[in-house]
Amino acid sequence: MTSVPTRRRGSLKRFLRNAHLWLGVGLFILLVPIGLSGATLVYHDDIEEFMRTPRGAVAPSQPTDLTAAIVNAKAAAGADFQPVNIRIPDDARVPLSIMLRGQARKQGERPPFLTAVIDRHDGRVLKIADFRASFFGFMHVFHENLTLPQFNGRDIVGWGGVAMLILSLTGLYLWWPRRGQWSRAFVWRRAPATSSNLHYMAGFWICFPLALISFTGIYLAWPQQGRSVLSSMAEMTPQPARGAGPGGGPLNPNPVRSPSEIFSIATALGRGQVDMIAFPNAQAGLWRVRMNAEDRAEPVTVTINDRSGAVTNVEPLSGDRVAFWIRWLHEGSHSGEIWRFVVFAAGITPTLLGVTGILIWLRQRRQRAMIKAGSASKSAPLGSTAPAE
Numbered sequence: 001m002t003s004v005p006t007r008r009r010g011s012l013k014r015f016l017r018n019a020h021l022w023l024g025v026g027l028f029i030l031l032v033p034i035g036l037s038g039a040t041l042v043y044h045d046d047i048e049e050f051m052r053t054p055r056g057a058v059a060p061s062q063p064t065d066l067t068a069a070i071v072n073a074k075a076a077a078g079a080d081f082q083p084v085n086i087r088i089p090d091d092a093r094v095p096l097s098i099m100l101r102g103q104a105r106k107q108g109e110r111p112p113f114l115t116a117v118i119d120r121h122d123g124r125v126l127k128i129a130d131f132r133a134s135f136f137g138f139m140h141v142f143h144e145n146l147t148l149p150q151f152n153g154r155d156i157v158g159w160g161g162v163a164m165l166i167l168s169l170t171g172l173y174l175w176w177p178r179r180g181q182w183s184r185a186f187v188w189r190r191a192p193a194t195s196s197n198l199h200y201m202a203g204f205w206i207c208f209p210l211a212l213i214s215f216t217g218i219y220l221a222w223p224q225q226g227r228s229v230l231s232s233m234a235e236m237t238p239q240p241a242r243g244a245g246p247g248g249g250p251l252n253p254n255p256v257r258s259p260s261e262i263f264s265i266a267t268a269l270g271r272g273q274v275d276m277i278a279f280p281n282a283q284a285g286l287w288r289v290r291m292n293a294e295d296r297a298e299p300v301t302v303t304i305n306d307r308s309g310a311v312t313n314v315e316p317l318s319g320d321r322v323a324f325w326i327r328w329l330h331e332g333s334h335s336g337e338i339w340r341f342v343v344f345a346a347g348i349t350p351t352l353l354g355v356t357g358i359l360i361w362l363r364q365r366r367q368r369a370m371i372k373a374g375s376a377s378k379s380a381p382l383g384s385t386a387p388a389e
Contacts, residue, residue, distance in 0.1 A: 013174065020170040021361060023163050028354045031167075034160050037143040038213075039347025042332045042340055044136050049094045052117055052126075059092035060121045066259035066277075069123035073098040073116035076125045081114060082251050085278040086259060090292065095119055095126055101251070144221075158221030161214045164350070168211035171203045171353075193363065199356040206349045209342045216330035227323070234319030252282045256306050262287045265309060271300045280306045288314070297334055298324070 024031075070083050081100040088096045095117045102112040117127040131137040138147070145153030190200055219226040230236060259277055266274050272293035280287050285306040290299045298321075301314040316324065328334040332343030 016170045016173055023167055024357045027163050030160050031164055032351045032354055035347045035350040037139050039344050040139050042344040049089055053094050057093040064120045065123050066263055069118045070259055072123055072125050076116060076128045077114050082253055083279055085276055087276050088274055090273055154221050158218055161217040161221055165211055165214040168207045172207045175200055175204050195356040195359040202349055202352055206346055210346045213330055213346050216326045219326050220330060230319050235317045236319035237317055250282050252280050255280055262304055265304055
């Protein structure tokens with residue numbers, strides 16, 4: 001006679017199997033594009049730097065005149081655009097980029113942004129365009145809100161992350177072998193069909209990273225709510241207004257110091273290679289400089305007073321550091337090449353799991369139909385997983 005705990009475990013497993021099945025089948029058309037777009041963005045910077053760099057490019061003998069580059073970028077963008085930041089790739093052969101912000105056409109509307117690609121030798125503009133109109137810009141927007149901001153696309157992506165997290169955890173529970181069957185847990189042929197074996201093996205090896213990436217994606221999909229929860233547990237700095245300079249507020253259109261001076265001050269600190277220079281706002285008047293140090297996983301950030309030139313180290317609060325790592329883990333950045341590849345694989349795997357899962361489901365439906373029609377023996381195996389009920 002079957003014991004009560006055994007019956008309960010059977011009922012729980014049947015419930016989780018059905019939840020796993022119908023979430024996977026029902027949201028296949030949503031989860032696969034989100035995963036694939038995320039996988040594409042993992043190597044976005046590398047691909048874009050490769051495409052921007054002219055063939056046979058060499059590093060300049062002298063640092064780029066950033067002041068001249070800003071003048072050229074503003075002339076190419078138009079009088080209504082102000083520089084927001086300068087990004088300087090580690091590879092000196094790769095052109096640097098300047099982001100410029102324009103004036104919003106209507107109150108409450110997002111201001112336009114342009115990205116100017118700058119030659120490292122003479123500071124001339126190689127290309128200027130709206131990043132969001134590019135392929136990778138579209139992929140960023142799609143991954144964030146499915147290009148449906150007016151229909152709360154970010155919420156849809158967030159709930160997609162919740163579904164993916166549930167699929168990861170329920171899949172692990174369904175994979176978990178019974179007592180005494182651990183010798184079969186990691187072998188390839190757990191089932192007659194190749195699709196089933198792919199589903200089990202790929203699902204197990206990716207479930208932990210996929211669960212982590214889904215969890216961090218949930219936080220990024222609802223940043224305000226996420227910051228509210230995180231700030232209740234750890235101290236965080238107030239979030240500046242969108243598009244503002246360091247410290248919030250409108251950008252200073254006429255800073256006292258030039259970008260070249262700020263670059264020289266930051267380089268002289270010996271804290272790492274300058275990666276990004278953000279222009280100061282009108283109120284605080286602080287330039288923000290980010291540097292990559294070889295002996296630290298996290299970037300080093302300092303502020304430089306526009307008038308006095310005083311340098312201040314920016315030590316992130318505990319909550320800020322957690323928020324940074326949530327984003328870095330989700331993007332696969334600042335965590336080494338192995339983790340970056342794992343994040344890339346986690347973006348591709350939902351397609352494999354979705355296709356193989358649907359094949360398993362269809363095969364089980366055919367087997368059940370054959371049994372009902374009397375075409376198969378009642379003792380014939382139904383596959384390695386019982387059909388959903």
